[in-house]
Amino acid sequence: MSIVSVRGLTRDYVQGSIVVRAVRGVDLDIKDGEFTAIIGPSGSGKTTTLNCIGGLDSPTSGTVSVDGTDLGSLSAGALSDLRLARIGFVFQSYNLIPVLTAYENAEFVLRLQGVAAKERRRRVMQTLENVGLKGMEDRRPSELSGGQQQRVAVARAIAGRPALVLADEPTANLDSTTSDSLIALMRDLNDNHGVTFVFSTHDERVIRAAKRVVRMVDGEIESDITK
Amino acid sequence: MLLSLAIRNLRRNVRRTLLTVTAIALGLAMMVFVTSMQKGTYGSMIKSGVASTTGHVVVEQATYVDNPQATEGVSGAQAIADALGAAIPDATIAQRSLVDGLLSSANGAVGVQLRGVQPSVEPLVDTLPDKLVSGEWLQDDDSRGVILGELLAESLDVDIGDRVVYQGNHNGEDYSELLRVRGTFKTGSADIDGFMGVVPLQTAQKLVGMSDFANQVTVHLPDVAGTEAATIAARTALGTLPEGVVVLPWQESMPNIVASIEADRAGGVLMMVFLGLIVAMGIVNTVLMSVMERVREFGVLMAIGVRNRRIAAMVLLEAGVLGLLAALLGLVGGLLLAAPFIVNGLDMAALAGGSMEMEGVVLDSIIFFSIDTPRLIVLAIVTVVVTVSAALYPAWTVIKLKPLEALNSV
Numbered sequence: 245m246s247i248v249s250v251r252g253l254t255r256d257y258v259q260g261s262i263v264v265r266a267v268r269g270v271d272l273d274i275k276d277g278e279f280t281a282i283i284g285p286s287g288s289g290k291t292t293t294l295n296c297i298g299g300l301d302s303p304t305s306g307t308v309s310v311d312g313t314d315l316g317s318l319s320a321g322a323l324s325d326l327r328l329a330r331i332g333f334v335f336q337s338y339n340l341i342p343v344l345t346a347y348e349n350a351e352f353v354l355r356l357q358g359v360a361a362k363e364r365r366r367r368v369m370q371t372l373e374n375v376g377l378k379g380m381e382d383r384r385p386s387e388l389s390g391g392q393q394q395r396v397a398v399a400r401a402i403a404g405r406p407a408l409v410l411a412d413e414p415t416a417n418l419d420s421t422t423s424d425s426l427i428a429l430m431r432d433l434n435d436n437h438g439v440t441f442v443f444s445t446h447d448e449r450v451i452r453a454a455k456r457v458v459r460m461v462d463g464e465i466e467s468d469i470t471k
Numbered sequence: 472m473l474l475s476l477a478i479r480n481l482r483r484n485v486r487r488t489l490l491t492v493t494a495i496a497l498g499l500a501m502m503v504f505v506t507s508m509q510k511g512t513y514g515s516m517i518k519s520g521v522a523s524t525t526g527h528v529v530v531e532q533a534t535y536v537d538n539p540q541a542t543e544g545v546s547g548a549q550a551i552a553d554a555l556g557a558a559i560p561d562a563t564i565a566q567r568s569l570v571d572g573l574l575s576s577a578n579g580a581v582g583v584q585l586r587g588v589q590p591s592v593e594p595l596v597d598t599l600p601d602k603l604v605s606g607e608w609l610q611d612d613d614s615r616g617v618i619l620g621e622l623l624a625e626s627l628d629v630d631i632g633d634r635v636v637y638q639g640n641h642n643g644e645d646y647s648e649l650l651r652v653r654g655t656f657k658t659g660s661a662d663i664d665g666f667m668g669v670v671p672l673q674t675a676q677k678l679v680g681m682s683d684f685a686n687q688v689t690v691h692l693p694d695v696a697g698t699e700a701a702t703i704a705a706r707t708a709l710g711t712l713p714e715g716v717v718v719l720p721w722q723e724s725m726p727n728i729v730a731s732i733e734a735d736r737a738g739g740v741l742m743m744v745f746l747g748l749i750v751a752m753g754i755v756n757t758v759l760m761s762v763m764e765r766v767r768e769f770g771v772l773m774a775i776g777v778r779n780r781r782i783a784a785m786v787l788l789e790a791g792v793l794g795l796l797a798a799l800l801g802l803v804g805g806l807l808l809a810a811p812f813i814v815n816g817l818d819m820a821a822l823a824g825g826s827m828e829m830e831g832v833v834l835d836s837i838i839f840f841s842i843d844t845p846r847l848i849v850l851a852i853v854t855v856v857v858t859v860s861a862a863l864y865p866a867w868t869v870i871k872l873k874p875l876e877a878l879n880s881v
Binding site: 295298299300301320321324325326327328329331332333335339340341342343344352353355356400 | 472476479480482483767768770771772773774775776777778779780874875878
């Protein structure tokens with residue numbers, strides 16, 4: 245079954261008096277357990293597609309459904325609730341909350357979801373261990389390296405047990421060793437814990453690790469290859 | 472969770488938080504200081520007014536408040552005083568009259584107002600006997616004695632023991648009386664020191680051709696808080712009064728003082744509103760700056776599923792915590808500033824370069840500040856409310872944020 249169903253997605257941006265069409269009638273389905281990379285040159289529409297799937301941006305036309313729910317039918321508040329319950333985000337520049345520790349960043353979503361304290365602690369500790377941050381729970385983002393911060397971001401994205409994790413250029417700010425380690429981590433979470441990942445990326449290593457590669461050019465899907 | 476995050480956000484930029492809290496607290500401290508001074512001043516006005524004019528409760532003609540005539544008063548004053556004394560045992564009852572006329576000596580003549588008092592009672596209720604600068608206070612049986620204001624004595628060029636002659640016309644009859652100067656007083660008020668004298672009550676009665684008569688029978692209580700109960704007790708004890716005679720609490724018998732206090736208080740409130748607005752503008756600026764710096768962070772919160780309203784609530788909570796801290800600091804700071812003047816008083820006479828007179832009442836030269844607890848509580852609450860209100864606009868900007876725009880902000 246498809247977790248994500250995109251039909252005829254078009255997204256226009258107005259820049260002054262010029263209308264720029266970033267995505268042109270994209271159709272895309274993401275199934276449970278996929279590890280999909282959306283690739284393409286800058287301006288190809290991959291990040292816009294990802295943002296529309298995550299409900300951060302709205303299509304000019306077309307529909308995006310997550311878990312069978314048409315995002316266009318939801319209010320801003322309901323969209324927030326859907327993101328909280330079903331979607332995890334990993335950003336290029338980590339975007340952790342600077343005043344919270346690694347533990348608290350990962351715990352934040354669970355608190356919002358109303359998970360009981362004991363269960364919260366168990367899941368956060370397990371998640372941090374899974375991403376290789378055991379023993380670093382009390383460190384704030386400023387006390388962690390870029391790779392460690394991105395691991396916290398992954399922990400935050402998966403701690404709430406979302407249906408899928410959307411990752412926008414997750415390795416763009418990391419060195420090759422750290423990137424490899426992070427890709428391995430995400431692949432492990434996909435293989436062994438069933439977490440569905442969708443990336444937008446330029447990174448060859450991510451592309452190599454992906455089980456499915458969707459190439460976009462000029463706002464359209466040029467190829468869609470499942471390995 | 473939001474509160475914890477709000478507190479941590481405030482700790483993120485400690486210097487800015489401290490500066491903001493200090494600015495708000497300073498505004499509040501100033502208000503606390505002014506409020507304490509106002510309460511002390513009003514207390515002094517009431518105390519002095521009550522002591523020197525109408526007492527806490529007065530029995531007088533209803534028309535006397537607006538048109539004080541020497542012959543307008545209460546007959547059978549002694550019986551009324553006795554009844555009041557029995558009904559309100561902890562009060563001191565005084566009888567007073569005011570008589571206008573001309574006082575002349577061998578060296579000149581001055582239009583004066585003579586205050587008729589009971590010499591043995593007046594020192595118990597008024598501070599005028601303490602303000603003698605020469606001679607001695609009057610005796611009850613000294614029907615010829617007069618105490619003059621220092622400036623009046625100078626105008627008449629008379630000294631202790633000299634004779635002065637009173638002349639007046641009341642109800643169409645001319646009256647004159649030979650009086651002898653027993654002493655002089657100085658209040659610091661040119662009006663009072665230059666145009667007032669004090670005579671025994673029976674002399675004042677004689678000067679208007681009446682006996683057992685006083686313009687006012689005044690009730691002086693140990694505490695102003697007992698005014699309402701004493702007024703009721705007085706009305707009950709006196710029963711049916713002669714036509715035109717009324718029992719009034721000081722608020723009604725000294726409407727000018729009450730109006731003056733109300734006007735001053737309103738001015739104070741206006742000043743506080745302006746001060747509050749200035750402080751609020753500062754808070755708006757600070758909170759807005761803090762919000763603008765974190766737009767991207769708010770975008771992340773939105774992306775992971777926090778509703779805009781919760782983020783706005785966090786911003787308001789931050790302002791609330793700021794307001795609470797400032798209220799606490801401002802109250803403590805204001806009270807510390809006021810404390811020396813609560814204990815030792817403030818020498819207003821020295822500051823004003825002479826005695827302070829309001830509505831014809833000479834205030835104590837030393838004003839003791841007083842804590843106005845209910846007002847301080849209101850001020851503290853208003854501080855928090857103003858601080859949170861000032862964050863409403865920044866919070867509104869958060870509510871309007873869109874996740875992607877927020878995430879893409881620099």
